Amino acid sequence: MRDNITPVQQPPIVDIKDVWFGYDAARPVLRDINLSIPRGAVVGIMGQSGCGKTTLLRIIAAAYFPTRGAAHVLGRSTLELDRDGLYAMRRKMGMLFQFGALFTDLSVYENVAFPMREHAELAEDLLHDLVMLKLQAVGLRGAAHLMPTELSGGMGRRVALARSIALDPQLILYDEPFTGLDPISFGVIVRLIRELNDSLGATSIIVTHDVQEALGVVDYVYFMAEGRVIAQGTPDEIRASSEPFVNQFVNGHLDGPVPFQYPAPDYAADLELETS
């Protein structure tokens, strides 16, 4: 962990205990997940596409609820929350969606102002200052008047980031924040995630499969495969891991526990070749 994160005896901001979840009972997507995320950390949840990491993020966001086990977020079990309690919890959270999810009928300025307008009755002058402050933090104060359709992918992601920190959240969730970004935009987003987390005193959870890039920004990593946490540790520990799946994933090997070939019948039989 970075130096600014001191091991104070505070309860973890997210505590997942024995969580199982499935969209239908026969096929669990998450199996017996246990993880604990301390306040102030930037934590990565990594793994192959379809391993259940986004589902886990949605369990943390209380968009889904565990079928077994419990998810304690910001000190409350999500299962105990009614609608008002859920919304009260989400006011302390921010979430960056994979493609930004900006409101296409609102300008950049109005997108960032949206959560403030909905939850705080601020004078227009004060609202303006706050929006400009957030946009300045992501380097897009000059783009306040633009519409989302006029932004590049990277700019859109930065506006969405400004919107997700509009209410100074305690917990920021990132769902595949690096997807489809060019190297410059990627570098900007990585730097912003770290800086905003530290300056706001927040906690960040990044769900991603861009392992090498994400390992440069996170303090701790949970590695998932087939709905389970199969490895965890600091970025250095993950890079040095001997776990075959982690090794294949981190180093991008063609073959390994995840085979190159999708299971298929015999090749010769498929081509209807005679064997003598």
Next chain:
Amino acid sequence: MPPWTKIADDMRGRFERLGSNVTSNVWRLGFASRFLFYMVLHSGTALRRFRLTVAEIYFAGVLSLVIILVSGLFVGMVLALQGYETLQRFGASESLGVLVALSLVRELGPVVAGLLFASRAGSAITAEIGLMKATEQLSAMEMMAVDPVARVVAPRFWGGVLSMPLLAALFSAMGIFGGYLVGVQLIGVDAGAFWSQMQAAVDLRNDILNGVIKSVVFGIAVTWIAVFEGYDAPPTAEGVSRATTRTVVTSSLAILALDFMLTALMFTGGKAG
């Protein structure tokens, strides 16, 4: 396998599919009803921050004005041409104003305006909500502790419900004007007879109010179907496209069925009493 076994299997398959369709439609209707109930219950934001609803009145109502007014004008003109042709056979061509006005106010105004409203505004509402869902804008709202039903769906619903009677009234007014242009200005029916007979025959409660009630009911039905289809659309391009088509088809059928029921209740029932 004997042929009768194959036929029996085929029949059983058909019945199973029929049963499954009926069950799923009843289930969907129940879900849509709960959605309507929830939406009405959470309409506080739409009514408290009325500018949200006003924006939707503009979107669903004002932007539909051109098609409504032009259609109304042409329907009225055609009605006058056809009506005159028939009425003059019985020497009643001066009742043309009555025929045009009653046809429009009681029937064609609410029904045709409703059908046009479903095609123009209903489909747009479904597509907009469906795309907001597909691009995770609704999920983003949820994550910001903002209820998308209260913030996005309810204003669109009330905007549509308030717009529809106004559009139907404008359609009828424009139709009567079209009837006047053709009947009086083009064919030469006496203007005094045209207007005075209309004034004498059209009843405020039995004709105009009943027409308004119809248009309110159609407005509720069309907008309910439109917002529900959008909200329930699978978050894919195909899902949104199908939902938009379903909105137009279901709304049109609903308007025609409701029109028959309301007409039976209002006019037949009223006269029998």
